[in-house]
């Protein structure tokens with residue numbers, strides 16, 4: 001299995017990903033999530049397999065923005081459990097080492 005291919009037009013795909021919608025593959029079929037790993041500088045990399053071609057694709061999930069970090073910190077400071085700023089209510093951030101991360105983005109939004 002070679003290196004995964006990079007997906008084009010990442011913005012609309014990211015939107016679908018955060019919304020939990022089915023993502024269409026460039027080869028027909030759709031993209032099935034295989035896993036998420038952390039990349040360099042706080043980004044995460046989601047690996048997908050195309051249901052039609054079995055080719056693998058990667059989607060870079062951008063690191064937390066300053067605004068996202070600020071909102072999460074405000075929730076923590078208020079004594080509440082923060083949700084993922086991208087996935088929205090119901091997707092809690094979880095402790096991973098010294099960070100609070102979203103399991104579905106693979107992105108750290110705060111220090112635990």
Ligand SMILES: [Zn+2]
Pocket residue numbers: 084085086087091102103104105106
């Ligand atoms: Zn998330």
